[in-house]
Amino acid sequence: MGLEQDLQVRSGNRCELCTSTDSLSVLEVSPSDGSIDQSIYICSACKEQVEDKDKMDENHWHCLNESMWSEENAVKVVVYRMLSRLKNQELLDMLYLEDDIKAWAEMGLSAENKEPTRDANGTILQAGDSVSVIKDLVVKGAGFTAKQGTTVKNIHLVLGNCEQIEGRVNGTKIVLLSCYLKKL
Ligand SMILES: [Zn+2]
Numbered sequence: 496m497g498l499e500q501d502l503q504v505r506s507g508n509r510c511e512l513c514t515s516t517d518s519l520s521v522l523e524v525s526p527s528d529g530s531i532d533q534s535i536y537i538c539s540a541c542k543e544q545v546e547d548k549d550k551m552d553e554n555h556w557h558c559l560n561e562s563m564w565s566e567e568n569a570v571k572v573v574v575y576r577m578l579s580r581l582k583n584q585e586l587l588d589m590l591y592l593e594d595d596i597k598a599w600a601e602m603g604l605s606a607e608n609k610e611p612t613r614d615a616n617g618t619i620l621q622a623g624d625s626v627s628v629i630k631d632l633v634v635k636g637a638g639f640t641a642k643q644g645t646t647v648k649n650i651h652l653v654l655g656n657c658e659q660i661e662g663r664v665n666g667t668k669i670v671l672l673s674c675y676l677k678k679l
Pocket residue numbers: 510511512513514515537538539540541542
C-alpha cells in the first residue's frame with residue numbers, strides 16, 4: 496500500500512486535526528522523511544491554514560481541543576505548531592511531547608519565521624523543486640565534483656538555513672549552496 500492508503504486506514508478517512516471528510520490529502524510534517532510516522536492526513540481547510548499562517552481562522556481550530564490527544568506524534572507536532580501560532584498557552588501546557596518530538600515541532604516554527612531560500616537569480620526555492628548547478632562544485636567529503644549543468648531533482652530545504660539545500664547528486668545526498676543553483 497502507498498502512504499496515502501496507509502493514512503486513510505490510520506485516520507479512518509477523516510481529517511486527523513478536525514475530523515472533516517472534505518478533500519483529504521497527505522501533509523508531510525516538515526522536516527519529514529516522507530514516512531507515515533512523519534505525515535498526517537488532513538482536509539483542505541486545515542491544510543490551507545497550516546501551510547499559510549496568514550490564512551489562520553481561529554474559529555476553525557477549536558478542533559485542537561480534541562486532536563491534541565492524538566497518539567500520533569506527527570499530529571501532535573502540527574497541533575503544537577497551531578497552538579503556538581494561536582498563542583494558546585493553556586492548551587500548550589497540557590500538550591505532552593517527548594523531547595525529540597518537541598524539538599521537531601519547534602523546528603517548523605522557527606522555519607516559519609526564516610527568510611526563504613533563493614537561487615542565484617533570487618527565485619524562491621521550495622522543497623520538491625528541480626534545480627540546475629550553475630558552476631562546477633567540489634563536494635567536500637563525497638569525493639566528486641557536481642558538474643555545471645547537473646540537474647538535481649526533488650530538493651529539500653535545510654531548516655534554519657536559507658543558503659543551503661539538500662539533494663541527490665550521483666546517488667549521494669549532499670548539501671548545495673543555493674547561490675550556485677538555478678531553479679528549472
Ligand atoms: Zn481538517
